[in-house]
Amino acid sequence: MMAFQRKAILITYPVDQAIKEAISLADAAGYEIVDTVTQRQITRSRFGIGRGKAEEVKELVEELRPDVIIFDEVIKPTQMYNLASLCKVEIVDRERLILEIFERRASTTESQIQIKLAQLRYDMARAREKVRLARAGEQPGFYGLGKYEADIYFLDIRKRAAVLKKKLEKEETRRQLHRNQRTRAGLPTVSLAGYTSAGKTTLFNKLTGEAKATDKQIFITLSTFTRAIDLHGDKVLLNDTVGFISKLPAYMIDAFKSTLDELTYASLVLLVIDISEPIEEVARKYDSSLDVINEFKVPATKIIHVLNKVDLTTIEDAFDKAGQLGILDTKRVIPVSAKTGYNINQLKNLIRTVLFEMEKGEDAEVKEERVEKEEQG
Numbered sequence: 001m002m003a004f005q006r007k008a009i010l011i012t013y014p015v016d017q018a019i020k021e022a023i024s025l026a027d028a029a030g031y032e033i034v035d036t037v038t039q040r041q042i043t044r045s046r047f048g049i050g051r052g053k054a055e056e057v058k059e060l061v062e063e064l065r066p067d068v069i070i071f072d073e074v075i076k077p078t079q080m081y082n083l084a085s086l087c088k089v090e091i092v093d094r095e096r097l098i099l100e101i102f103e104r105r106a107s108t109t110e111s112q113i114q115i116k117l118a119q120l121r122y123d124m125a126r127a128r129e130k131v132r133l134a135r136a137g138e139q140p141g142f143y144g145l146g147k148y149e150a151d152i153y154f155l156d157i158r159k160r161a162a163v164l165k166k167k168l169e170k171e172e173t174r175r176q177l178h179r180n181q182r183t184r185a186g187l188p189t190v191s192l193a194g195y196t197s198a199g200k201t202t203l204f205n206k207l208t209g210e211a212k213a214t215d216k217q218i219f220i221t222l223s224t225f226t227r228a229i230d231l232h233g234d235k236v237l238l239n240d241t242v243g244f245i246s247k248l249p250a251y252m253i254d255a256f257k258s259t260l261d262e263l264t265y266a267s268l269v270l271l272v273i274d275i276s277e278p279i280e281e282v283a284r285k286y287d288s289s290l291d292v293i294n295e296f297k298v299p300a301t302k303i304i305h306v307l308n309k310v311d312l313t314t315i316e317d318a319f320d321k322a323g324q325l326g327i328l329d330t331k332r333v334i335p336v337s338a339k340t341g342y343n344i345n346q347l348k349n350l351i352r353t354v355l356f357e358m359e360k361g362e363d364a365e366v367k368e369e370r371v372e373k374e375e376q377g
């Protein structure tokens with residue numbers, strides 16, 4: 001997939017974390033932020049932001065000619081419509097943005113269907129408002145919808161959702177078979193997981209990029225987000241995932257999980273943590289990451305904690321924070337810098353070691369079982 005970047009002006013809260021996360025989300029959806037406008041509160045005004053701010057945004061649009069305005073919140077369709085009319089440019093709100101990311105990342109038929117369903121739910125929520133406005137005669141022809149057309153539009157969305165749900169059921173059965181085959185193919189799968197902006201893609205590029213430099217043949221692109229890499233002689237499949245995002249609306253959770261489907265058959269999960277952030281942030285993100293991972297029933301023994309961005313802090317600080325998270329007693333913790341390459345080789349070794357121990361563990365289990373059977377028999 002070629003990175004064709006669209007330009008966007010970002011409207012968000014004047015909080016560093018909010019700005020950082022919004023930029024990272026925009027980036028994942030393929031937008032380059034050309035300017036940021038902050039607003040302390042999303043208001044009930046005509047535009048979702050104050051009149052003055054809206055004028056400011058309008059001027060920026062005229063100057064910078066972005067493709068869209070990203071509104072890092074959920075606003076009412078009328079507000080969206082008003083702001084779009086004022087600035088003469090399309091508005092992408094936070095939910096739409098997240099849906100666009102999922103859409104780009106959906107690699108299986110199932111996740112594609114899940115995402116289409118979520119998109120319909122997004123449209124449905126807005127259709128309700130559109131229909132209400134059309135009925136009340138408040139805004140006849142709003143979004144090009146007359147009174148009767150609105151009913152048809154609404155019905156159409158429901159029909160499409162029903163068709164998709166049927167397709168999804170079929171796909172689930174089919175995939176179950178497929179996954180069994182995939183497990184049998186025998187290559188261990190290592191999945192990167194973690195909060196958005198933790199550095200998964202940077203680490204993915206580092207790990208695959210180095211493999212590429214040493215041997216072109218072993219660098220196989222399976223999809224944009226899965227690659228076979230060589231760990232000093234052992235081949236594994238490495239796959240990047242969509243980052244966990246805070247404030248994910250309930251109706252998107254299925255779509256989100258379907259993009260993380262790889263976690264269910266991962267031999268190993270690299271849980272990437274941005275250890276350079278304040279401990280409260282680190283802890284909050286770590287807890288919500290674990291919640292998600294637990295949903296996929298990944299046992300603790302299959303997790304390597306990658307303390308990333310250690311170049312922005314010290315090794316002592318990284319270990320100190322890991323101690324506070326209560327993960328130091330496992331041996332599967334390693335500070336790295338995906339940016340500078342610090343400890344990347346050690347990480348590869350650790351991946352090999354853990355995979356090897358697991359194999360041995362499984363052999364031991366099989367042996368134990370056999371012994372038990374022999375004793376019984």
Ligand SMILES: Nc1nc2c(ncn2[C@@H]2O[C@H](COP(=O)(O)OP(=O)(O)OP(=O)(O)O)[C@@H](O)[C@H]2O)c(=O)[nH]1
Pocket residue numbers: 024025028194195196197198199200201202203241242243244308309310311312336337338339340
């Ligand atoms: N200083 C420093 N910055 C890093 C490191 N790793 C990643 N970054 C930066 O952190 C930001 C986010 O990195 P990504 O690799 O896109 O993060 P991600 O986890 O893939 O994020 P999502 O795809 O949104 O879930 C980028 O600006 C990176 O350059 C690191 O080791 N050190």
Ligand SMILES: [Mg+2]
Pocket residue numbers: 028200201202240241243
């Ligand atoms: Mg990424």
